Amino acid sequence: MIARLPPSAGLRIGLFGGSFNPPHAAHRAITLLAMKRLHLDFVWWIVSPGNPLKDTRGLPPLAERLAAARRVANHPRIVVTDVEQQIGTRYTVDTLRYLRERCPRARFVWISGADVLEEFHRWRAWDEIFEMVPLCFMDRGGETLDALGSPAAQRFSRARWPEERAAQLAGMKPPAWVFVHGMKSTLSSSAIRAGIAK
């Protein structure tokens, strides 16, 4: 399957995967902060057909989450895509393999919140992902210490660059990652679903 993708040649592109159930202001704020600190041209929001580690019963249809993500993103340099649905995967390693092959001249960086670093060692082929693209983890309220002490952070501790080098991350040879402080939002989709945030 050949997915419909935005232009990418020669660009520095952040990839931000999520369930977006629902999308919220912290998704957008993190994206804009990463764009600035990593000197990215674009960030693609990859709306997941369903996180393989989550119970996805009750997950709203992808089309609904895509439309909501587009409304929240509302920025000329944020592109919302259903590429995982198009290529038929839920696993990030497959998505990255596909995108690197389809877009050989793009400089991709995978962006996640700190909670993802904490559980990264549970992802399929997670150590391979570290060798495929540079990674950027964004601080998240309540998650910093657990994330930085996680199995993935420990295993790749020598590939961590100081935050001051974030602007060079997209051009670095993997494994390379940064942890970006500066935002400690506690906003989450689950809090919104529970009616205790919006």
Ligand SMILES: Nc1ncnc2c1ncn2[C@@H]1O[C@H](COP(=O)(O)OP(=O)(O)OP(=O)(O)O)[C@@H](O)[C@H]1O
């Ligand atoms: N407040 C936040 N600070 C930092 N990163 C965040 C924040 N909210 C979401 N993210 C990141 O956004 C990405 C997509 O997350 P997701 O769509 O699951 O939102 P969520 O708020 O974490 O959802 P849920 O509460 O259902 O787990 C993940 O990398 C997640 O770490």
Ligand SMILES: O=C(O)c1ccc[n+]([C@@H]2O[C@H](COP(=O)([O-])O)[C@@H](O)[C@H]2O)c1
């Ligand atoms: O590839 C995996 O094994 C894997 C396991 C868990 C989560 N992910 C991805 O992590 C991203 C964040 O998921 P979520 O549900 O926390 O928003 C999203 O792109 C998921 O597809 C990927």
